[in-house]
Amino acid sequence: MIYLALFVLGTAIAETLGPGRLLEGVSAAKSLVISGFEWFGDLGMFCARLVRAALAPPYELGELVRQCDSIGSKSLPLVALAGGATGVVLSLQIRDSLTRFGAKSLLPAVIVFSIIKESGPIITGLVLSGRVGAGIGAELGSMKVTEQIDAMEASAVDPYRFLVATRVLACILMLPLLTLAADFCGIFMGWVANTLAEPISLQLFLENGFKNVLFSDFIPPTFKTAVFGFIIGIVACFQGMRTRGGTEGVGRSATSSVVLSSLFVILADVVLVRLILVVYG
Amino acid sequence: MATKIEEKDETPIIISNLHKGFGNQKVLNGINLRVARGETTAVLGRSGGGKSVLLKLIIRLQTPDTGSIRIAGQEITDLDEEHLNEVRKKVGFLFQQAALYDSLTVEENVAFPLSRHTKMSQTDRKQRVREHLANVGMDRDLRKMPSELSGGMQKRVGLARALVLEPEIVLFDEPTAGLDPITAAEIGDLIVELKQKRKITAIVVTHDVQGAKVFSDRMVFLHEGNVLVEGSFDDLQKNKDQFVAEFLGHGSR
Numbered sequence: 001m002i003y004l005a006l007f008v009l010g011t012a013i014a015e016t017l018g019p020g021r022l023l024e025g026v027s028a029a030k031s032l033v034i035s036g037f038e039w040f041g042d043l044g045m046f047c048a049r050l051v052r053a054a055l056a057p058p059y060e061l062g063e064l065v066r067q068c069d070s071i072g073s074k075s076l077p078l079v080a081l082a083g084g085a086t087g088v089v090l091s092l093q094i095r096d097s098l099t100r101f102g103a104k105s106l107l108p109a110v111i112v113f114s115i116i117k118e119s120g121p122i123i124t125g126l127v128l129s130g131r132v133g134a135g136i137g138a139e140l141g142s143m144k145v146t147e148q149i150d151a152m153e154a155s156a157v158d159p160y161r162f163l164v165a166t167r168v169l170a171c172i173l174m175l176p177l178l179t180l181a182a183d184f185c186g187i188f189m190g191w192v193a194n195t196l197a198e199p200i201s202l203q204l205f206l207e208n209g210f211k212n213v214l215f216s217d218f219i220p221p222t223f224k225t226a227v228f229g230f231i232i233g234i235v236a237c238f239q240g241m242r243t244r245g246g247t248e249g250v251g252r253s254a255t256s257s258v259v260l261s262s263l264f265v266i267l268a269d270v271v272l273v274r275l276i277l278v279v280y281g
Numbered sequence: 282m283a284t285k286i287e288e289k290d291e292t293p294i295i296i297s298n299l300h301k302g303f304g305n306q307k308v309l310n311g312i313n314l315r316v317a318r319g320e321t322t323a324v325l326g327r328s329g330g331g332k333s334v335l336l337k338l339i340i341r342l343q344t345p346d347t348g349s350i351r352i353a354g355q356e357i358t359d360l361d362e363e364h365l366n367e368v369r370k371k372v373g374f375l376f377q378q379a380a381l382y383d384s385l386t387v388e389e390n391v392a393f394p395l396s397r398h399t400k401m402s403q404t405d406r407k408q409r410v411r412e413h414l415a416n417v418g419m420d421r422d423l424r425k426m427p428s429e430l431s432g433g434m435q436k437r438v439g440l441a442r443a444l445v446l447e448p449e450i451v452l453f454d455e456p457t458a459g460l461d462p463i464t465a466a467e468i469g470d471l472i473v474e475l476k477q478k479r480k481i482t483a484i485v486v487t488h489d490v491q492g493a494k495v496f497s498d499r500m501v502f503l504h505e506g507n508v509l510v511e512g513s514f515d516d517l518q519k520n521k522d523q524f525v526a527e528f529l530g531h532g533s534r
Contacts, residue, residue, distance in 0.1 A: 058397075142383070143382075143383070146378060146380060146383075147376050147377070147378060147380040148380050148381070148382055148383070150337070150342050150376065150380065151374070151376055151380035151381075151382070151442075152382075153340075153342055153369075154340055154342060154369060154372070154374040154376075155369070155393065155394040155397065155442075155446075156366035156367075156369040156370045156394070156397070156398060157393075157394070157397050158362070158366075
């Protein structure tokens with residue numbers, strides 16, 4: 001049945017495009033697939049070089065702290081705002097739905113569960129993909145096109161150790177901490193939105209919300225964001241370090257960093273959620 | 282893979298049969314070049330003729346297709362990263378656009394190689410940075426960011442950074458390009474001063490024939506990926522090659 005559908009679809013496309021256009025389409029698709037494989041191959045080699053550089057001393061602790069501040073502290077207001085807004089929206093939407101099913105008393109638990117298990121981590125991942133992905137992509141891209149990275153190598157300093165390893169590690173360390181902040185703000189603002197509609201004390205809200213929460217509901221989803229951090233850091237640094245073509249290239253690197261890191265964060269989330277369910281049930 | 286530091290030949294820079302291409306385009310086509318200790322060699326040639334590529338190959342910012350490059354007695358073409366960095370510490374590089382780190386101040390830019398490769402105390406490091414900045418007349422702008430500096434000032438800071446580890450060899454990529462004649466002459470004077478005081482070995486890639494006449498001991502003409510002719514300015518003026526005559530004629534105007 002599937003083969004038949006594909007055959008019909010293929011014939012329809014061939015008739016619409018004509019033989020010449022079809023060949024052009026096939027060759028474009030072929031080069032797209034090849035460049036995709038090349039991209040993953042280059043990324044693999046980039047990761048291998050990064051691991052070699054990161055494991056060998058000297059360790060750039062000063063730069064790591066600076067990056068943790070730049071990626072962590074400076075993203076905190078944005079992540080807190082995004083987390084808080086998610087809490088308000090969840091509260092407004094779920095209240096209505098639960099009221100229809102006569103299960104309004106479950107509202108705190110639903111808000112807490114949805115925030116700690118999914119909304120907090122994914123919102124943090126996507127916000128950081130945008131802010132940090134674009135920032136790193138543009139910063140390293142502009143360093144590349146203005147020969148600052150060459151200057152660093154000429155000074156016998158490995159840019160993979162000084163620039164890339166510190167940024168990737170800072171992303172890995174900061175994402176779980178920022179997720180905690182998003183979770184906190186989401187739950188708190190969920191309570192605020194709830195209590196404005198129907199007053200409830202914060203203590204009672206939290207007691208109801210966390211009554212059935214286990215560590216296994218909280219720890220794996222929070223720490224899965226370390227993987228998001230790795231993805232954001234690696235993709236943004238990789239796109240930045242392979243920048244070509246002046247300021248236009250820098251723009252392309254910033255955009256592609258955001259698009260690719262967001263995409264891979266969402267795909268990784270699907271895999272990780274499935275994995276967590278398999279491991280923790 | 283070479284791992285031991287070899288110190289046999291005294292000549293600091295020896296390039297033999299060096300080839301480099303990008304795709305189908307051949308940029309360097311079997312270059313041979315020796316630069317003696319304390320000598321300043323100017324490399325001249327048309328834009329896009331592979332002069333900057335040659336400099337980048339010398340500290341392996343790019344890898345050659347084939348050929349040999351010996352720096353301070355060490356073959357660098359097949360050297361591992363750790364030993365390559367030991368060689369790089371002996372070489373200072375002034376980039377065409379200075380390539381100062383945007384996020385660091387003038388002082389931090391010059392201190393960067395020192396903080397990575399020496400165990401100097403902070404006071405000694407500051408002292409050394411200030412001395413080197415004073416040598417290029419930039420010691421009053423320590424706290425400024427690179428974006429606050431003019432092109433000439435950036436080149437001076439870049440020069441201070443290239444020299445702060447007190448290298449034996451210095452590579453200059455278009456040190457006077459894009460500068461007004463007065464600033465260009467000042468940079469030229471700094472190169473002469475450096476040569477006289479520190480006896481450094483230098484390669485200066487430039488289009489500036491008049492400048493090269495002042496600061497170089499020898500000129501090398503690159504044409505179509507190879508050394509067309511080399512010698513002093515006077516030797517080159519006597520050369521009958523049309524390209525050399527045309528280049529010197531236009532450059533001397």
